[in-house]
Amino acid sequence: MNYIHSTAFTDAIRVRGLTKSFGATRVLAGVDLTVPTGSLLALLGPNGSGKTTTVRILTTLLAPDGGTATVGGNDVTREGVAVRRMIGLTSQQATVDDLLTGRENLELFAGLYHLGRRRARQRAAELLERFDLAGAANRRVGTYSGGMRRRLDLAASMVSEPRILFLDEPTTGLDPRSRAELWSVIRELLASGTTILLTTQYLEEADRLADRVVVIDGGRVVADDSPAALKRQVGAERLVLHLSRAEDAPRARAALGVPAQETALAHGVTSPHEITLALRGPEHLRCALNALRRAGIGVEHVELRTPTLDDVFFELTAAAA
Amino acid sequence: MTGVLTAAGDLRRLVVRDLRREVRMLDGLIVNTALPVIIMVLFVYVFGGAITTGSSGLAYLDFVVPAVLLMSGGYGAALTAVNIADDMTDGMIDRFRTLPIGGWVVPAGHVVASVLRNVAACGFALLAAVVLGFRPDAGPAEWALTLALLIGYVLAMSALAVLWGLLVRSTQAAGAFGFVVLFLPYLSDGVVPAETMPGVLRDFASNQPITPIVATLRALLLDRPMGSSGVAATLWLVGVVVVSTPAAAWLFRRRTSA
Ligand SMILES: Nc1ncnc2c1ncn2[C@@H]1O[C@H](COP(=O)(O)OP(=O)(O)OP(=O)(O)O)[C@@H](O)[C@H]1O
Ligand SMILES: [Mg+2]
Numbered sequence: 001m002n003y004i005h006s007t008a009f010t011d012a013i014r015v016r017g018l019t020k021s022f023g024a025t026r027v028l029a030g031v032d033l034t035v036p037t038g039s040l041l042a043l044l045g046p047n048g049s050g051k052t053t054t055v056r057i058l059t060t061l062l063a064p065d066g067g068t069a070t071v072g073g074n075d076v077t078r079e080g081v082a083v084r085r086m087i088g089l090t091s092q093q094a095t096v097d098d099l100l101t102g103r104e105n106l107e108l109f110a111g112l113y114h115l116g117r118r119r120a121r122q123r124a125a126e127l128l129e130r131f132d133l134a135g136a137a138n139r140r141v142g143t144y145s146g147g148m149r150r151r152l153d154l155a156a157s158m159v160s161e162p163r164i165l166f167l168d169e170p171t172t173g174l175d176p177r178s179r180a181e182l183w184s185v186i187r188e189l190l191a192s193g194t195t196i197l198l199t200t201q202y203l204e205e206a207d208r209l210a211d212r213v214v215v216i217d218g219g220r221v222v223a224d225d226s227p228a229a230l231k232r233q234v235g236a237e238r239l240v241l242h243l244s245r246a247e248d249a250p251r252a253r254a255a256l257g258v259p260a261q262e263t264a265l266a267h268g269v270t271s272p273h274e275i276t277l278a279l280r281g282p283e284h285l286r287c288a289l290n291a292l293r294r295a296g297i298g299v300e301h302v303e304l305r306t307p308t309l310d311d312v313f314f315e316l317t318a319a320a321a
Numbered sequence: 322m323t324g325v326l327t328a329a330g331d332l333r334r335l336v337v338r339d340l341r342r343e344v345r346m347l348d349g350l351i352v353n354t355a356l357p358v359i360i361m362v363l364f365v366y367v368f369g370g371a372i373t374t375g376s377s378g379l380a381y382l383d384f385v386v387p388a389v390l391l392m393s394g395g396y397g398a399a400l401t402a403v404n405i406a407d408d409m410t411d412g413m414i415d416r417f418r419t420l421p422i423g424g425w426v427v428p429a430g431h432v433v434a435s436v437l438r439n440v441a442a443c444g445f446a447l448l449a450a451v452v453l454g455f456r457p458d459a460g461p462a463e464w465a466l467t468l469a470l471l472i473g474y475v476l477a478m479s480a481l482a483v484l485w486g487l488l489v490r491s492t493q494a495a496g497a498f499g500f501v502v503l504f505l506p507y508l509s510d511g512v513v514p515a516e517t518m519p520g521v522l523r524d525f526a527s528n529q530p531i532t533p534i535v536a537t538l539r540a541l542l543l544d545r546p547m548g549s550s551g552v553a554a555t556l557w558l559v560g561v562v563v564v565s566t567p568a569a570a571w572l573f574r575r576r577t578s579a
C-alpha cells in the first residue's frame with residue numbers, strides 16, 4: 001500500500017545536473033530529465049553517450065559525482081534501499097543464469113525477493129505465461145533465442161511488481177518480430193501504470209513507445225521533447241539520390257540547395273554518389289527530380305528511408321549552430 | 322532473528338543455484354567426481370611402484386591417500402574463483418545487487434556450495450582408495466576430526482579462491498588458481514617423502530601448510546603419532562580463513578559499492 005503514497009509524487013524520476021566522470025573522462029556533464037508517473041521516457045543516444053551510466057546511477061549501482069536524482073521520491077544516493085524496493089532493471093547485458101531453466105531463474109529471484117515458496121512459484125508461472133515463455137519454462141536459458149532471453153530478463157525485472165522500470169537497450173540485437181513482441185509487452189506494462197525509462201539507439205523505437213524523448217550526446221542533453229515535436233524538428237523521411245556519376249554531386253547539391261556536409265553526416269558511410277535530403281512531401285520529390293533533370297544529372301535510383309539517429313544529431317546540432 | 326532466518330534462506334537459495342550449475346556443467350561434474358578417482362588410481366598404479374616412502378615405513382597407497390584427498394577437494398575449491406569471477410563479469414552481480422539481499426550472501430553462497438561439493442569429492446577419492454586396498458584404522462572421533470580437517474581445508478581454499486577471483490576479475494585468470502592448489506601437495510611431504518628432496522625443495526616442503534595437514538590426516542586415518550602436526554595444521558587453516566575472509570569481504574564490497 002506503500003505505492004499509493006508514491007503515486008502522490010507526480011514525477012516518478014527526477015534528475016537534476018547529474019555528473020559523472022571515470023578518471024579524466026567526463027561521461028555525464030549535467031543531465032536533467034523528468035519522468036512523470038505512469039509515462040515512458042526514451043533516453044536516446046549513440047554508443048558511449050552515457051545512457052547506461054545514467055541508468056546505473058538511477059538504479060543505485062553507481063554513485064554520481066554531482067547533481068541530484070530521485071526515484072519514486074527517494075534520493076538514489078541517500079535512500080538506495082528504498083529505491084531498490086520500487087524498481088526493476090533490465091540491464092543491457094543479460095542477467096539471467098544460462099545454466100538454470102527459465103522457471104528456475106524466476107523462482108530464484110522471486111525467492112530472493114522473499115515472496116514465500118508458494119507465492120514465488122505462482123509468480124514465476126504468471127510471468128512465464130505473460131512473457132510467452134511457458135513452453136520453454138523448463139529449458140535451460142542457454143538454449144533460448146536472443147528474443148526469449150530478453151523477455152526472460154524483462155520478466156525477472158518484474159518479479160517484485162515494480163512501479164518503476166529501467167530498460168537499458170531492451171531491443172538491441174533482436175530481429176524485427178522479437179522487437180515488435182517486446183514493444184507490445186512494454187505497452188502493456190505502461191497500460192498497467194508502470195513508469196518506464198528506456199534507453200535506445202533507435203529513433204523509431206523512441207517514436208513508437210515514448211511519451212517523451214531525451215536525446216543525449218557526450219553526456220549532455222541535446223533535446224528533450226515529445227516524439228512528435230522531435231520528428232517535426234528532424235523532418236519526415238529522407239530521400240537518398242544515387243547519382244550516375246560521382247562528379248555530378250557538387251552540381252546536384254547546388255541544384256537542390258543541399259549543404260555539403262549533410263550527406264556526410266546523415267550517412268555513416270557516405271558514397272560520393274549519394275545525396276541525402278529531408279523530404280517535405282511528395283511535391284518536394286517531384287521538384288528534386290525535375291531540378292536534376294534540368295541540370296542534366298543522371299540518377300541511378302532513389303531511396304526513401306526513415307530518419308536515423310544520425311539525422312537527429314545533424315538537425316539538432318545544426319539548429320544549435 | 323527474522324533477519325538471520327531471511328539471510329539463511331537467501332544463502333540456501335544461492336547454494337542451490339550453485340550446486341545446480343555445477344551439476345549441469347560437465348567439467349564441474351568431472352572435477353568433483355571422476356577427477357578424484359582418476360588422481361587416486363594414477364598415483365597408486367602409475368607412480369606408486371617408483372616411489373619409496375622413506376623412513377615412514379608406509380605402503381605407498383597409505384602414504385599418498387592424504388595428499389590425494391587434498392588434491393581432490395582443493396582443486397574444485399580453487400575453481401570457486403571462476404564462479405565468483407563469472408558472476409562479477411557477466412552482469413549477474415547487477416541483478417543480485419538490485420535484490421533486497423545482503424551483498425555478502427553472493428560470495429558466501431559460492432563458498433558454502435564449494436564446501437559441500439568438494440568434501441563430497443574427497444569422499445569419492447576415499448572410496449576409490451578403499452577399492453584399491455586402503456584400509457583406514459580410525460574410530461568415530463578420528464573420522465569426525467578427519468571430516469573437520471577436510472572441511473577446514475576446502476573452506477580455506479574456497480575463501481582464498483574468492484579473494485583471487487575478485488582480485489583478477491577475469492574468468493581465465495581465475496582458473497589459474499586451480500593449478501596452484503592442485504600442485505601444492507607435490508611440493509610437500511604428501512607425494513614424495515620430503516627427506517628425499519634436494520635442499521631448497523626440502524626446506525619448502527617441510528615448512529608449507531600441506532605437510533602438517535598431510536601428517537595429521539595420516540595420524541588420524543592410520544593411527545600414527547600426531548606430534549605437533551595437528552596444532553600446526555589447525556593454525557594454518559584458521560589463519561588462512563581468518564585473513565582471507567575479511568579481505569574477500571572488503572574487496573567484494575569495494576567491487577560492488579556504488
Ligand atoms: N566503469 C567505467 N570505467 C571507465 N569508463 C567507463 C566506465 N563505464 C563507462 N565508461 C565510459 O563512459 C562512456 C559512456 O558509457 P555508457 O556505457 O554510459 O554509454 P552508453 O550510452 O550506454 O553506450 P552504448 O550505447 O554503447 O551502451 C563510454 O565512453 C565508456 O567507455
Ligand atoms: Mg549502454
